[in-house]
Amino acid sequence: MSDLDQFRLDVREWLEANCPAEMREPVRGEDDVCWSGRNWTFKNEAQKQWLERCVAKGYTVPDWPTAYGGAGLSAGEAKILRQEMARINARPPLSSFGIWMLGPALLQFGTEEQKVHYLGQIARGEIRWCQGYSEPGSGSDLVSLQTFGEDKGDHWVVNGQKIWTSYADKCDWIFCLVRTDKTNKYQGISFLLFDMETPGVTTKPIKLISGNSPFCETFFDNVVVPKEQIVGELNRGWDVAKYLLGHEREMISGGGLGDGAPSLGAQMLGSIGANGLGQLDDGLLRAELAQFDVDALAFKAMAERFTDEMKSGKGHPAQPNMMKYAGTELNKRRHELVMAGNGSDALEWESEASKGGAKARNWLRTKANSIEGGTSEVMLNVIAKRILDLPGA
Amino acid sequence: MPMYLNEDQAMLRDSAREFLKSEAPVSHLRKLRDDNCKDGFRHALWKQFGEMGFTGILIGEDDGGLGLGHVEAGVVLEEIGRNLSPSPFLTTAIAGVAALNHGGQHLKDKFFPGILAGDTVLALAIDEGAKHRPSHITTKAERSGNGFKLTGNKQFVIQGASADALIVAARTAGAAGETDGLTLFAVDKDAANMSMDSTRLVDSSMAAHVTFDGVEVDGDAVIGEVDNGWQVLSSLLRAGRAGSAAELVGVGAGAMDMTVDYLKQRKQFGRLIGEFQALQHRAAHLYSEMEIARAAVLKAQQLLDEGKDSAEIYVSVAKAKAGRTTNLTVREGVQMHGGIGMTDEYDIGFYMKRDRALNEFMGDANFHAGRVAEIFGY
Ligand SMILES: Cc1cc2nc3c(=O)[nH]c(=O)nc-3n(C[C@H](O)[C@H](O)[C@H](O)COP(=O)(O)OP(=O)(O)OC[C@H]3O[C@@H](n4cnc5c(N)ncnc54)[C@H](O)[C@@H]3O)c2cc1C
Ligand SMILES: Cc1cc2nc3c(=O)[nH]c(=O)nc-3n(C[C@H](O)[C@H](O)[C@H](O)COP(=O)(O)OP(=O)(O)OC[C@H]3O[C@@H](n4cnc5c(N)ncnc54)[C@H](O)[C@@H]3O)c2cc1C
Numbered sequence: 001m002s003d004l005d006q007f008r009l010d011v012r013e014w015l016e017a018n019c020p021a022e023m024r025e026p027v028r029g030e031d032d033v034c035w036s037g038r039n040w041t042f043k044n045e046a047q048k049q050w051l052e053r054c055v056a057k058g059y060t061v062p063d064w065p066t067a068y069g070g071a072g073l074s075a076g077e078a079k080i081l082r083q084e085m086a087r088i089n090a091r092p093p094l095s096s097f098g099i100w101m102l103g104p105a106l107l108q109f110g111t112e113e114q115k116v117h118y119l120g121q122i123a124r125g126e127i128r129w130c131q132g133y134s135e136p137g138s139g140s141d142l143v144s145l146q147t148f149g150e151d152k153g154d155h156w157v158v159n160g161q162k163i164w165t166s167y168a169d170k171c172d173w174i175f176c177l178v179r180t181d182k183t184n185k186y187q188g189i190s191f192l193l194f195d196m197e198t199p200g201v202t203t204k205p206i207k208l209i210s211g212n213s214p215f216c217e218t219f220f221d222n223v224v225v226p227k228e229q230i231v232g233e234l235n236r237g238w239d240v241a242k243y244l245l246g247h248e249r250e251m252i253s254g255g256g257l258g259d260g261a262p263s264l265g266a267q268m269l270g271s272i273g274a275n276g277l278g279q280l281d282d283g284l285l286r287a288e289l290a291q292f293d294v295d296a297l298a299f300k301a302m303a304e305r306f307t308d309e310m311k312s313g314k315g316h317p318a319q320p321n322m323m324k325y326a327g328t329e330l331n332k333r334r335h336e337l338v339m340a341g342n343g344s345d346a347l348e349w350e351s352e353a354s355k356g357g358a359k360a361r362n363w364l365r366t367k368a369n370s371i372e373g374g375t376s377e378v379m380l381n382v383i384a385k386r387i388l389d390l391p392g393a
Numbered sequence: 394m395p396m397y398l399n400e401d402q403a404m405l406r407d408s409a410r411e412f413l414k415s416e417a418p419v420s421h422l423r424k425l426r427d428d429n430c431k432d433g434f435r436h437a438l439w440k441q442f443g444e445m446g447f448t449g450i451l452i453g454e455d456d457g458g459l460g461l462g463h464v465e466a467g468v469v470l471e472e473i474g475r476n477l478s479p480s481p482f483l484t485t486a487i488a489g490v491a492a493l494n495h496g497g498q499h500l501k502d503k504f505f506p507g508i509l510a511g512d513t514v515l516a517l518a519i520d521e522g523a524k525h526r527p528s529h530i531t532t533k534a535e536r537s538g539n540g541f542k543l544t545g546n547k548q549f550v551i552q553g554a555s556a557d558a559l560i561v562a563a564r565t566a567g568a569a570g571e572t573d574g575l576t577l578f579a580v581d582k583d584a585a586n587m588s589m590d591s592t593r594l595v596d597s598s599m600a601a602h603v604t605f606d607g608v609e610v611d612g613d614a615v616i617g618e619v620d621n622g623w624q625v626l627s628s629l630l631r632a633g634r635a636g637s638a639a640e641l642v643g644v645g646a647g648a649m650d651m652t653v654d655y656l657k658q659r660k661q662f663g664r665l666i667g668e669f670q671a672l673q674h675r676a677a678h679l680y681s682e683m684e685i686a687r688a689a690v691l692k693a694q695q696l697l698d699e700g701k702d703s704a705e706i707y708v709s710v711a712k713a714k715a716g717r718t719t720n721l722t723v724r725e726g727v728q729m730h731g732g733i734g735m736t737d738e739y740d741i742g743f744y745m746k747r748d749r750a751l752n753e754f755m756g757d758a759n760f761h762a763g764r765v766a767e768i769f770g771y
Pocket of ligand 1 (some may be wrong): 135
């Protein structure tokens with residue numbers, strides 16, 4: 001037996017013994033997600049146990065070095081862990097902007113002290129992070145951002161406004177893009193970390209079309225940020241930001257794969273019913289669902305290839321843009337079909353049967369997938385220029 | 394297996410790419426067509442395929458082949474697609490060999506040496522109607538002496554008139570629509586009472602209508618077991634479908650490269666047309682779909698090589714995805730070329746024609762999406 005086969009058996013055994021039954025259910029909505037952090041209340045005992053056991057094993061960030069709270073797994077081992085977790089439908093023990101976005105950027109650009117301090121906290125789910133990039137006038141054209149950090153010797157004083165800051169009101173710390181040089185557009189931005197409880201930080205929720213409001217406007221009024229809380233070099237924060245966006249896109253692009261159930265079409269038998277041939281009793285919708293299932297499985301193959309290539313350094317650096325584009329468009333299609341397939345049941349907004357309108361709210365939420373983290377149009381621009389090398393206007 | 398080519402496979406790809414680009418680029422196809430070549434491919438090129446070792450990819454080492462798999466077959470097929478190189482590779486060395494691997498040693502001894510040498514050509518006589526419906530076979534094979542007598546009609550038999558033997562799917566029992574009761578035969582080209590009407594297709598390839606009017610074959614011609622031909626046919630179809638999906642990806646890649654190049658050269662309104670965002674976004678969309686199709690094809694091939702059950706569904710995913718994607722790519726290719734894309738002189742139209750034929754081969758994108766729905770049970 002190869003080492004990897006042995007590893008698979010070990011993982012399987014560990015999961016069997018340690019993953020609580022309640023955590024082997026697909027994530028059905030926001031309520032099933034564990035974000036952890038200073039102010040977190042666990043939804044149930046199983047969620048807490050599952051996180052603690054994974055933290056102890058380094059499985060919240062399996063491929064990070066053990067020194068920073070990871071399990072130090074090789075690419076092959078990490079893939080096996082993912083496969084085995086998927087096999088039993090295990091929920092992610094911890095969802096975290098720290099893991100998906102800040103962590104990789106710190107691994108690349110952080111000082112040793114920053115790595116030990118922040119990465120450890122992230123791996124253990126102690127600090128919940130939010131992302132302060134967008135501003136009211138700077139969305140797709142992010143580099144035009146205006147929030148300003150004035151140099152005061154051993155610290156900066158930050159003033160300005162961010163928008164769309166996901167969960168800003170629930171997060172502990174923010175990673176934030178701040179202009180530190182007004183004369184240079186690209187090389188005048190720095191990447192700062194600070195506590196959301198610092199005096200001068202306030203947030204105001206933004207309600208979405210889904211009726212939920214996990215997003216905020218965030219205001220900075222003379223916020224003092226110590227100098228050692230910069231990541232990377234002064235005025236070179238754009239490099240960190242771009243690197244991080246690559247990881248953010250990688251994360252968002254997974255969306256099209258749904259909840260682990262094999263086929264969207266098969267799920268519709270319950271609501272639509274079958275005709276005499278055993279086929280969905282709506283020929284046109286069946287055809288659309290079949291096309292969707294083809295595309296979803298093809299995308300799943302691409303996601304696997306993408307991960308394998310990234311981990312082995314073979315991928316094109318702009319490939320995450322392609323995954324983001326394709327994955328989010330697919331996920332939107334999935335939820336359009338969920339709505340169509342479930343008919344009037346899916347329209348209920350508040351009933352208990354509909355779990356508070358979960359299907360409708362999820363459907364509406366997905367419309368942001370092709371906006372957040374960079375819009376589909378911007379992804380296509382990047383593919384055209386950086387991969388296809390088409391001429392600039 | 395990681396989802397990219399290993400070193401050996403990448404080397405094979407490089408040599409296939411170099412070989413096909415120099416020996417059989419699109420101009421090769423154009424010349425065959427202009428010369429009204431009655432085979433639709435050149436035997437000398439097939440011989441070279443043998444010399445390169447390509448024809449032995451799916452033949453086991455015990456039988457003198459390379460004993461490789463569907464991933465390697467696909468690597469060669471993608472390059473064939475990219476160059477629109479006409480050859481019997483897919484029907485003979487991939488689908489044909491996949492079927493013969495179920496046959497007795499006498500069949501392997503009879504056909505494999507010729508295939509390895511690039512001499513022997515096989516053709517597949519499966520379809521009977523305009524659309525691919527492999528369970529709807531009505532061609533009859535009745536017992537006669539210690540052999541069988543075949544009666545029926547086949548169509549879309551690619552390179553049938555140039556083949557040394559046909560692999561024929563016929564019914565020894567059961568009725569159209571059933572998968573039980575089929576039997577596969579290897580029928581020599583000069584069998585009595587077999588007639589062929591060979592015709593040129595839109596992509597300049599040649600295909601035959603074949604009539605079996607009481608064609609006698611002996612028991613040795615049976616591939617696999619009598620009445621259990623579905624198993625052999627399924628192997629043949631899996632190989633042919635995954636293979637044609639790989640070739641389609643090559644066709645799409647070739648068309649996309651041509652188109653993107655054109656966007657970088659053609660000026661209108663005082664600018665390169667590749668500067669227009671309307672075209673950039675469509676080109677970027679094509680890129681993304683092509684990459685996904687290529688990944689789906691690789692997944693299907695890997696699952697086939699690993700002998701996994703899920704290969705069945707992924708082969709259909711691959712053919713459906715590659716079919717739809719390449720079709721989009723060739724349509725966009727002609728459109729983005731503007732008027733010049735409509736001319737015979739320019740190559741992009743050749744890609745559109747090959748796409749149409751390959752899409753139809755062994756089930757189009759709708760057929761395979763329907764299969765995915767069936768396998769998932771809805
Ligand atoms: C649910 C959600 C969560 C978010 N979370 C966060 C967060 O946590 N932190 C954070 O910092 N930000 C966050 N964002 C902000 C997000 O990054 C921006 O919304 C996004 O970058 C788009 O910017 P914008 O909304 O200003 O749109 P705009 O840039 O104004 O775009 C409007 C339209 O014009 C198109 N467009 C713009 N430029 C071009 C171009 N050059 N070519 C073609 N088309 C173009 C866009 O594609 C879009 O369709 C979130 C957004 C949403 C919706
Ligand atoms: C069958 C046929 C018959 C014809 N008959 C006649 C005739 O009888 N008389 C005659 O004078 N002409 C005729 N034409 C020519 C026809 O009018 C031109 O082909 C047409 O105007 C397009 O120009 P083009 O072929 O140079 O394409 P191009 O202008 O080179 O366009 C190439 C591609 O770039 C795109 N493109 C160009 N500019 C832009 C832009 N600003 N924004 C976005 N996309 C852009 C185009 O849409 C196209 O997809 C004929 C053409 C054909 C194919």
